[in-house]
Amino acid sequence: MNTHEVVRCAVIFNTSLEPKSELRFFMASSNRRNFILLHCHLLPRAAMVLRELLRLSWANGKSRQWRDTVEEGEIFTTKRGKQVLEGTSERQKKLLVSGDVKMWNLKLLCHVLRKMDFGKGNLTKDDKKNLLVLDQARREISRCPNQIFSNSDFNCLWKAIDEVLVHFGHSAIELFNMKMSKCILQQFDPKVTNPHIKNIESKILKNGQFQEAIDKCNELLISPGLTDGDIAALHVNRSAAYLLGAQSKKTSETDWKKLAKEDAKAAVNRFATSVSAYNQLGQVYCASGLRTKATKYFTIAEALKQTNEEMKSFNSEEESELAGRLDNLCLYDVVRPKPNQNMKETDDEIAMLNAQAYATLATRGKAIGLCNLAGMYYEGRGGLEKNPKTAVKLLKEAVSRPAFKNGKRNPGVAEAEHALACNYELGLGGLMINKQKAAALYAKAVEHGHIASANNLACLYFIGGKSIERNCGKAVEYWQIAASHGDNSAMQSLANYYLVDVKDPEQAIEWQRKAITSGNASAKSLNAQFISDVNTLKKKLQDLDLKVHQWEKENKISTQSSLKARRERYLKEAVDAPIEFQKKSTKIKVPSTPEIIPTFFVDSTYRYNLDVLKTYVLKGSLTAGLLKRAVVHFDAALNILDKHMSKCPPSFINELADCIRIDYSVATWSPSEHTLGCRVVANALKKSDNKLSELDKNARICHAYFYADAFPDMKVFLRQCVEKYPEEITFPILLAFTLAYLTEYEQGIKVADEALKMFPEHGELLFARAINVRLLPSNLSAIVEGYQRFINAVPEDHRKVPEAYYTIACECLVAKNRDVTDVVNYYFKGLTKEKVQLPCFLPYSDCPAKAKLEKLMETEPFKTILNQFARALNELK
Numbered sequence: 055m056n057t058h059e060v061v062r063c064a065v066i067f068n069t070s071l072e073p074k075s076e077l078r079f080f081m082a083s084s085n086r087r088n089f090i091l092l093h094c095h096l097l098p099r100a101a102m103v104l105r106e107l108l109r110l111s112w113a114n115g116k117s118r119q120w121r122d123t124v125e126e127g128e129i130f131t132t133k134r135g136k137q138v139l140e141g142t143s144e145r146q147k148k149l150l151v152s153g154d155v156k157m158w159n160l161k162l163l164c165h166v167l168r169k170m171d172f173g174k175g176n177l178t179k180d181d182k183k184n185l186l187v188l189d190q191a192r193r194e195i196s197r198c199p200n201q202i203f204s205n206s207d208f209n210c211l212w213k214a215i216d217e218v219l220v221h222f223g224h225s226a227i228e229l230f231n232m233k234m235s236k237c238i239l240q241q242f243d244p245k246v247t248n249p250h251i252k253n254i255e256s257k258i259l260k261n262g263q264f265q266e267a268i269d270k271c272n273e274l275l276i277s278p279g280l281t282d283g284d285i286a287a288l289h290v291n292r293s294a295a296y297l298l299g300a301q302s303k304k305t306s307e308t309d310w311k312k313l314a315k316e317d318a319k320a321a322v323n324r325f326a327t328s329v330s331a332y333n334q335l336g337q338v339y340c341a342s343g344l345r346t347k348a349t350k351y352f353t354i355a356e357a358l359k360q361t362n363e364e365m366k367s368f369n370s371e372e373e374s375e376l377a378g379r380l381d382n383l384c385l386y387d388v389v390r391p392k393p394n395q396n397m398k399e400t401d402d403e404i405a406m407l408n409a410q411a412y413a414t415l416a417t418r419g420k421a422i423g424l425c426n427l428a429g430m431y432y433e434g435r436g437g438l439e440k441n442p443k444t445a446v447k448l449l450k451e452a453v454s455r456p457a458f459k460n461g462k463r464n465p466g467v468a469e470a471e472h473a474l475a476c477n478y479e480l481g482l483g484g485l486m487i488n489k490q491k492a493a494a495l496y497a498k499a500v501e502h503g504h505i506a507s508a509n510n511l512a513c514l515y516f517i518g519g520k521s522i523e524r525n526c527g528k529a530v531e532y533w534q535i536a537a538s539h540g541d542n543s544a545m546q547s548l549a550n551y552y553l554v555d556v557k558d559p560e561q562a563i564e565w566q567r568k569a570i571t572s573g574n575a576s577a578k579s580l581n582a583q584f585i586s587d588v589n590t591l592k593k594k595l596q597d598l599d600l601k602v603h604q605w606e607k608e609n610k611i612s613t614q615s616s617l618k619a620r621r622e623r624y625l626k627e628a629v630d631a632p633i634e635f636q637k638k639s640t641k642i643k644v645p646s647t648p649e650i651i652p653t654f655f656v657d658s659t660y661r662y663n664l665d666v667l668k669t670y671v672l673k674g675s676l677t678a679g680l681l682k683r684a685v686v687h688f689d690a691a692l693n694i695l696d697k698h699m700s701k702c703p704p705s706f707i708n709e710l711a712d713c714i715r716i717d718y719s720v721a722t723w724s725p726s727e728h729t730l731g732c733r734v735v736a737n738a739l740k741k742s743d744n745k746l747s748e749l750d751k752n753a754r755i756c757h758a759y760f761y762a763d764a765f766p767d768m769k770v771f772l773r774q775c776v777e778k779y780p781e782e783i784t785f786p787i788l789l790a791f792t793l794a795y796l797t798e799y800e801q802g803i804k805v806a807d808e809a810l811k812m813f814p815e816h817g818e819l820l821f822a823r824a825i826n827v828r829l830l831p832s833n834l835s836a837i838v839e840g841y842q843r844f845i846n847a848v849p850e851d852h853r854k855v856p857e858a859y860y861t862i863a864c865e866c867l868v869a870k871n872r873d874v875t876d877v878v879n880y881y882f883k884g885l886t887k888e889k890v891q892l893p894c895f896l897p898y899s900d901c902p903a904k905a906k907l908e909k910l911m912e913t914e915p916f917k918t919i920l921n922q923f924a925r926a927l928n929e930l931k
Contacts, residue, residue: 088208089201090357095232096215097160097192098326103224104163105155115172120155127153138169145316159323164189184218191215201353226444232417248284250274254291264299268292286325290334293317297341314338329358409436416448421466424452428473432483440708440748446483449474453495457502468502471495475507479514484781486812489514489521500535508536509544516551526555537568545569549584557595559588662720662894670892676849678892684716695731702734704749711752714759715784732760751779758788765795776805783813790822794829802826817848821858828861834869838862850887853895859884860903867910878919881907
């Protein structure tokens with residue numbers, strides 16, 4: 055089959071979940087809430103991580119688990135942990151002796167882990183360095199004088215703690231979700247279920263029986279089965295009893311201030327978001343005359359109280375309403391929600407609100423939140439750094455959720471299956487291309503109600519490949535499923551399938567009519583051409599029927615069968631049957647990955663018309679689809695550059711890098727734009743903190759593009775890039791080309807072979823390798839094999855396919871045992887592949903190998919053999 059329109063769903067994510075305007079107060083940024091999130095949420099999480107680290111280190115060194123008992127505490131402080139006691143306060147010593155790790159606060163845990171000798175379980179120097187960073191951040195948060203942090207200070211502190219916790223094994227995604235929620239996603243005050251505890255506050259304390267309350271708390275605190283909420287409530291009540299009893303002189307306790315403070319602190323440590331615990335701690339400091347500290351804890355309590363009220367407003371009804379707004383989630387075509395008339399936020403602020411809403415749902419394990427948050431990560435929107443790998447992790451988490459709940463579809467699961475399938479199919483998000491996994495996920499998504507997946511699965515079966523056997527029957531089946539649910543892309547694919555493959559003009563016209571009626575803009579715009587093609591087919595079928603009738607008459611064959619069966623019999627048995635109506639078994643060539651990476655010349659000789667590319671996309675050209683994406687990325691980059699000049703945001707770097715990844719030739723600059731773009735990239739690279747990030751990686755790609763001809767320097771730079779970002783295919787490709795220019799061919803082959811282990815069928819990588827093989831003193835078979843691997847890996851309209859054939863022909867020409875027929879054969883194949891090139895690559899005149907061969911083909915014996923090839927082809931036609 056020469057041409058076929060395969061209409062793909064060109065996108066993976068479509069973040070259409072728009073937060074309600076009424077929820078703005080809940081998600082809005084607040085300096086006070088920044089402090090609350092750090093102090094009451096992140097630091098307690100850090101303490102939880104360190105407790106687990108301590109238990110693990112103890113188990114590794116002691117070969118047994120830590121027991122939260124007084125006996126364990128005494129052993130610890132008198133033997134192994136004796137050195138830890140140095141530099142601790144009386145209260146900390148008391149906590150250590152108790153052996154109850156749950157009561158050890160973050161400050162004490164950092165101290166113990168840094169000073170303790172765990173034997174085999176000892177921490178590394180890097181571990182202890184991270185603990186020091188964490189303790190410094192804790193100190194800065196705890197000593198904040200006004201309990202507020204600006205967004206910049208908040209982000210700085212969060213980043214420092216985040217990196218430490220991830221170092222010790224905490225989930226980075228969970229921490230991000232916590233950060234983006236901008237609220238405390240847990241119960242704010244202890245939920246007390248024990249009736250005896252409730253009785254202390256409601257009756258005993260209110261009746262002024264403070265000593266009885268203290269005794270009752272002492273009794274209950276040692277009873278088994280208490281929750282953290284129960285224990286925190288007991289400490290709050292006992293602290294209140296100490297304080298009120300001493301003030302009214304109804305208790306026998308002399309050091310009431312110290313005891314009341316210890317209990318209040320224990321309550322805060324046990325339940326970090328308890329309003330009553332912070333209020334009680336404030337009361338203790340107030341009674342002690344420490345007004346500044348009292349104000350601090352009263353402020354925290356009030357802020358928690360407000361956040362608690364906001365969280366209550368985010369109820370299940372609102373969550374359901376958010377979920378109900380979920381549309382099909384797809385990649386690249388992100389629908390940006392429009393603000394209502396009462397909202398004054400910019401697009402960026404709205405995106406930030408969206409990200410916070412999605413993070414809130416994601417933290418609760420909702421597939422709808424996980425999937426939408428993945429979309430934001432993929433695009434780098436809502437204040438998030440573009441990170442396709444994190445997007446894939448979120449999608450995998452969403453896919454693990456049940457597809458149905460209570461007999462209803464669980465929003466976000468099918469959408470995540472579809473998006474993850476796209477990533478596997480195209481090799482995005484750090485995944486290896488895996489068409490089988492893609493097909494399985496598409497099938498699940500179809501089963502769970504995602505219609506676009508049916509269209510994509512149909513395309514997979516129609517195109518086929520090494521891991522997916524071509525199956526037109528299944529392709530039609532899934533196209534029909536998609537079409538029956540209103541997918542006009544599937545309708546158009548069916549129209550073209552019946553026109554080009556089945557040669558059924560009636561069915562083709564019917565599906566074309568349905569596609570236009572359902573609103574397919576491309577089908578409508580190309581309808582005149584489609585009708586013309588149908589009429590041409592009808593005329594050819596009429597001519598075919600005349601030939602069938604004549605053939606049957608000449609050979610005295612029965613005409614009793616159906617017209618379709620008679621045609622098939624004629625095409626199968628007749629010697630002179632037209633080739634165009636015979637069934638073809640040749641599979642369509644497909645690229646190993648859509649990311650066809652450029653060679654690295656800066657100046658492009660091509661000019662691309664987006665409308666022309668769209669037309670060829672509809673005709674089934676994969677190359678046109680890639681170029682179209684590259685044009686969109688480059689146009690976006692230029693628009694950003696024109697708008698912001700030298701103060702371009704990171705999006706300029708990201709868009710340009712995405713263009714370069716696909717095809718550098720799309721980038722056409724004016725001299726001033728080229729100079730400005732080069733300067734912006736250089737500045738971005740200077741400001742890079744040398745840490746792994748998507749922006750740093752993209753800036754390096756752009757830098758390599760702009761300075762490609764500085765070969766010696768670029769070799770060093772690209773080697774660093776390959777080492778730093780081994781998963782980015784662009785760098786080894788550029789390095790292999792650079793080494794070829796430096797005549798380091800063996801090194802170029804080595805770089806390519808190493809990268810091919812990860813990307814075994816990457817066209818541009820294979821082309822770079824083939825160049826290095828050709829420039830070495832290699833035998834002809836190795837050169838032919840190298841270029842043939844490239845040809846097999848890319849679509850037939852890839853612009854370098856004719857060049858590859860012309861190059862092989864030239865190598866055959868200079869081979870020792872030259873075969874003139876081979877030279878002409880490969881030259882003729884190059885000419886044939888020129889005929890399927892996109893208009894933007896024609897005329898094919900900038901190929902030195904072709905120019906050399908053209909003159910040769912005018913001489914004998916090449917001219918005679920070439921004419922023989924041409925006659926043979928005409929006879930076939």
